[in-house]
Amino acid sequence: MKTRDYIVMVGVVLIVMMLIIPLPAALLSFLIVMNISLALVILLVTLNVTESLEFSVFPSLLLIMTLFRIALNVSTTRLILSEGDAGRVIEAFGQFVVGGNIIVGLVVFLILIIVQFLVITKGAERVAEVAARFTLDAMPGKQMSIDADMNAGLINDQEAKKRREKITREADFYGAMDGASKFVKGDAIASMIIVAINLIVGMIIGVAQQGMDLADAAQNFSLLSVGDGIVSQVPALLISTATGIIVTRSSSENNMGKEVSDQLLSYPIMLIIAGCVIFILGLTPIGMMATLPIALILVIAGFMIRRRRGTEQQDVAEEENKKAEESFKSQENVMNLLHMDPVEFEFGYALVPLADSSQGGDLLDRIVMIRRQLALELGFVLPVVRIRDNIQLEPNSYRIKINGSEVAKGELLPDHYLAMSPGIEDSSIKGIETVEPAFGLKALWIDEQTKEQAELSSYTVVDPPSVVSTHLTEVMRRHAYELVGRQETQQLVDHLKEQYPALVDAVIPDPLTVGDIQKVLVNLLKENLSIRNLPIIFETLADYGQMTKETNLLTEYVRQALSRQITEQFTTPGETLKVLTLSPDLERKISDSIQKTEHGNFLALDGSTTSQVLKNLSSSVEKWADLESDPVILCSPAVRMYARQLTERYFPNIRILSYNELETNVEVQSIGVLSAA
Template sequence: MKLRDMSVLLAVILIVAMLVVPLPGWMLSILILINISLALLVILVSMNTSSALELSIFPSLLLLLTLFRLGLNVSTTRSILSEADAGGVVETFGTFVIGDNPLVGFVVFLILIIIQFLVITKGSERVSEVAARFTLDAMPGKQMSIDADLNAGMISEHQAKDRREKIEQEADFYGAMDGASKFVKGDAIAGIIIVLINIIFGLIIGMVQMDMGFQEAITTYMQLTVGDGLVSQIPALLISTATGIVVTRVTTEGNLGSDITKQLFQFPKLLYIAAGTIFLLGLTPINFFLTTSIAAVLAFGGYWLSRVPEVQELPTESEEEEEASEQMKSSENVVGLLSMDPIEFEFGYALIPLADTNQGGDLLDRIVMIRRQLAIELGIVIPVVRIRDNIQLNPNEYRLKVKGNEVAKGELLLDHFLAMSPGSEDDLLEGIETVEPAFGLPAKWITEELKDEAELSGYTVVDPPSVVSTHITEVIKRYSHMLLGRQETKQLIDHLKESYPILVEEVTPDPLSIGDIQKVLAKLLRENVSIRNLPVIFETLADFGKMTNDSDLLAEYARQALSAQITQQYVSEDNGSLKVITMSASVEKLIADHIQQTEHGSYLSLDPDSQQLIMRSVSESVEQLSLQQETPIVLCSPAIRMYVKQLLDRFLPQVVVLSYNELEPNLEVQSVGVVNVA
């Protein structure tokens, strides 16, 4: 255990000893001055903290200082009643206030006690109660605000966790302050009672046991009582004021001893102010040597802390190894290894400048924009992308993982540009042959000197950060259905419920569970259909959810309800028409006749030969559309659309399959091919 931690424990033991062990007058004077110094230091620190959590040990510190002050009261009362002496400090304070008229001096002292009890202490107690109540009442709103920021992608999961911990610490702090303020009030009441005891029993003991006259007894014990009350109430007044300051403007990882010494002495220069104040007390009849010694100790402490604050906080190598060993043995550390990032982007060491802002990298900003863009396009909040370097990869290599599985990879040359061919056969541009990672197009890595020449030749030239950003965007689009789980679906439902509460109540939890809704939304995302228009999707689920909970059928109904969105997504911007591959009546009948209905849903049971014929016919038409740089779209009847998609997904996942009900009635449709099996 560190020396400063032991010092706090020893101080608590000495305080307890003060309650039962008589102390000489000179020792009482030292402890009284230490009490005043600590009170000064506490109020100065409280005035220089920007938030309450910077002095999170204040409730416990308040209890210890109150105990210390009560221990002094007991010791001085014992000395006053037994020896009619409580040290030079008490006698000097009493002489100042009493003067030549004991009655007037005692009245002035009573006024000070009344101010302390009725004004400062009562006010601090009330402020603590109100602060605790308002902090606890505001907790749900703050938690909802954090969840909203996290869902909107404005903060990361780590930032959200830190903000939640801060809210919990604030609640703990103000709840503790509400209780600790009662100690201050009880201390003030105890001070008044001790004053009455000292005067009444002092007169009795002085006149009966010490053979004093009434005048001598009243003067002696009045002076000692007032002095004792002052040296006790002045620090109490400062502590009460500090309490009010802290709660008007929680617990940390360290123990109480380290927290007290660390936070109480976090402003070493303030020790100079406390030392100067104690030194000025030496200009009064108080023992000059005593005050000067304590002031020198405080000043030296301020100088020493100013010189070596960082050295004190640096752990030794053995301590670091011990801490690391404890963390490895901790069960929480093992549990933490089970967590998996939804999206990971790993890269070799040569690509570090992409993410290093000090080297001009803007990948982090680009990913933020990607998350915003996909939230608008897809209607879901993409999880935070975990970015890290991996020395096991090749220097210029990167890879993307979704739910821990590698789904894409590529290579970048940071000092080159990627030039994608315009499609001409006369390709004389010099460069390193490669493939554009997002769409698989033939490309070349060229130097910066050839950039202008490539652009004049019709090449599409992009820089490496744009290449990887486009790749990340397309990969997330392709696997967005895997990123939408039940928890994410619940967040979307809660967001929708704020504007459409009746609609949400009609859909979930009855007749559809969150899992049922998640399956429907995931099927839409799997075919690149945005779920941003959640009200329309939920209207459809409300209409058909009572008839069936088959997620495939509900997804088909939802697609039909989103016909305007789907039409706009695929229609040609040039002439407003849609070029499609239709299916012959015989093929549609063949597929419809081989749909098998079971208790767990329906599926297509088609013989391999027929499947091969359909796939060959579709492939021929798709090749023709690809030459025209058109999106391959197969159009069929609503009854077989999802089965056709299931069939084509095995070999031609890029082909879009639409039904007649998913297109707007006024849309011009051009058939550029027919699927036959003849």
């Protein structure tokens, strides 16, 4: 711990000890001056902070200062009642305020108490209570706004985390201030009671024990009591004022002095008008002697500020024009044009309400959920989706771009619903014929009146935001591999290294590089396999990376290690997996056609055989449509990746698995054999 930490702890302990241990008058005078100084410093700090959280320790400091003030009151009361003296500071304050009239001193003290208790403290308490309540109520909306800004690319993850922490601290601060303001209120009440005790009990002690006359006792103890009350109320009034300032302070870029001067003097014409009104007021019996100087000051200040503002505005405009010209000509301005967003979602002006939260749009929130869904399903962190309107598009259309190129598009009718038939058409359901963009199913755009009837007819009815989010999810799932580069791979590796440092060190940089890891992950995502289980992927790469640097072959080893995951993804418990198998002749031809080069192994099957295989596969896929399941081809591990190379361009949705990628408890049924004949 640092020295200042010990100082704070020792100081709090000493304050508590002051309540018990008697203090000499000289030391007490020193502590009273210190109390006033600390209160003044706190007030000045609150005037200079730009937002409340810059002085977040204020609630705790308020409690310590209140305890310090009460400890001083107890010590002064002990001296006043026991010795009839409380030091030079209290006596000086008492003589200055009371003067020769005890009644005047008591009235001044009561006015200070009333101002602090009824005006400042009560107002600050109410403001803190309302601020705490509204801050807590606004937290969910602020959190959603942060998520929306992060999803729109306006802020990054670190900035979002910082803003969330600030919101939490702000709620804690106003909640603490709501309770801390009660300390000031209680302190004001305690001060009145202590002054009354000092005055009444002091007079009794002076007359009964010290043999003083009633008039002398009243004079002496009134002076000390009022002096003690004033000494305690001056710092209390400063602290109360600081409390009111800190809870009413809104966030700004400047301190309070600059804000007050800038805003109060922002309309110089008002100063001129006020000066004229004060001058006219001097024509009344008040007289020009009191009003003319103030009127002249206001009018002259108004004209001077107005002239200076005009000059400043002209200089600012010239400076902005100069900066704009320099920025337009600068190389940095041109370089900014080279930036390309990984994922963009553009839409026509008629679809703006879908993304505008003020109009009830929740597209930003849906995209946040899509990012979470893809992270859970594929182990892939979707980059920030840049959302923007584009007047060049049709009003009701939208498009999805990856790395600047369009990969999908669609059209929505905002005031309609998309209804998809369960397979049996209902002729009574009328609408605008269309195609569901995510899966290419025939559908109808129906209005609100037809929605209930369509649902009763077992149609699947979804609203336009759901159509967009489903389409975006499927597009991102199909193109996830395009968004995993070396930078994204390095981020995944860094995340894995936090928990498995030895595993990462066993793979990177030897025997494999980040680029090799990236190629393996891309190969897995291309075939819609999750890369979330990075520990198993790296264990496999650590085992086989010493044997080969061929990333396609390493991918096959990783797939076999992920056999349980692949089995769960492509099979249903309790059901038989229906597959196509490759004929022995076709597998032999594929094996014989593998061409090995220094850049990797490739399939070099002759054109006639390739054409015949694809023709036979097309025929099998047409028959497969009646089975209501995705096509699956099962082959030996040695030819799986080459069979994939053969079919992926023409049949990208066909899943090709090897025998080693299925668990032994899976029941497989062959419904056909794919051959080259």
